[in-house]
Amino acid sequence: MQYLFSVIHDEIELATAEEAAAIDVFNERIQTEGYWVFAGGLTAPDAATVVDNRRDQALVTDGPFLESKEYLAGFWIIEAPDLDVALALAGDASKACNRKVEVRAFR
């Protein structure tokens, strides 16, 4: 199964050099172990742009879709046989990036 690890954070600061280094170590490990599918860190939410083309014309707005205290700072997509394996990896991921991680399975 594939799982999305969403990195949830409530401050605008990006990862420190130490956190970034720990994330690199974790990424290398899960690549070696075969869990890695994809991962990435995101820019701050105030640099987001929302596009809504559900009607006739695409409406472009500056800023995040939702003004919320917590936002998505980055994510991993991993391949794991079950939730127990995913949760163990998410624990290591949370430690590496020093932020909360939400785990959801892809359908």
Add this chain to the structure above:
Amino acid sequence: MQPQGRGAGVPLNDALSAIGRAHREEWARVVASLARRFGDLDIAEESSAEAFAIAVERWPVDGVPPNPGAWLTMTAGRRAIDRLRRESKRENKHREAGLVIDADPHEPLGAIDDDRLRLIFTCAHPALAMEARVALTLRMVGGLSAGEIARAFLVTESTLGQRITRAKAKIRAAGIPYRVPAAHDLPARVSGVLAVLFLVFNEGYLATGRESDPMRPALTAEAIRLTRLVRVLLPDDGEVAGLLALMLLTEARAPGRISASGELVPLQEQDRGAWHPALITEGHSLVRERLASGVAPGRYQLLAAINAVHTSARDFRDTDWSQVLALYDQLVRLDPSPVVALNRAIAVAELDGPEVALAELEDLEPALAGYHPFHASRAELLRRLHRSSDAAVAYQRAIDLAGNTAEVAHLTRRRRQLRPA
């Protein structure tokens, strides 16, 4: 004259009692083996329930099969296959999204490879909310009906049904495995299972709701039965033995615990002659077994040992309080929570007097302000220090916060009996 019974027919009562026995002894095994075979808890639960319903029809006519468990598993398996044939779409769906059907081969399961254990670990998985774990464990492992569980936890049957349905859906969607956890996860996961069983026990031993009977022996009995099952499956786990001992030594005191007028009777006033000697003997022997193991005890083993001290004393005044305090000191090191500190302070009061204990309680006030046992204990200490008006306020606070009717009745009497200062 009655006509002779034909075929293998047996008296209805014998057949029904055989079904009742099979339900107690075989339900979890039937559900667990189907869950593994078909990779789906829904199918396992529904087909197992159908198999028992068929037994109610067939056994009085055909006789009780020589191996009821095998008969039920086979019948349930056939029903499951029929169901899957009828709903072949669903079969595809469950193959796509279903549970991991077989254990990961890289994890040796050894002596604890039992389907029932997989079922227990799945139902008590930490990714499920506690109330869902409780409901699912009682339904899937305990075999209680949704109605029985709903009544026990004072929710409607439809709420309870939704809770179970949602939990099963999460198990499927999130990929919660049907597997005994790996060795390095085992202690944490066992402790999650024990937390579920202890919650069920406590809800039976001292119901939290005002709408409920103060004690529900059916729930404590079910918790003990399931803990015994976990002990059979994990015989070397000290905390499993500890929790079983704790439950037995607590349950042993149930006969003296509610007065004829429906009041909770505190330990010092209980008729120790009414306590259940067989449960005490079994509990003590488990505690001794754990002591002899020489392995450092966990939380439940320490709580069981404290209860062993209480149940060893012929009289409240004979209680070995220094032993109780030494055990609480150990417990505080494992679990530095304010509730443990409160219980330790109660032992301190017996050894060093109420004044010392009251000073310890004052430090706990911020953390335990909403916890009625804190105010009840504080009221008792204030009473012993002849601070009647302070005690009355503390009793009232405890009464306002307590839900259990027998406890409220007891606290109300204690407050009424305060002597004016």
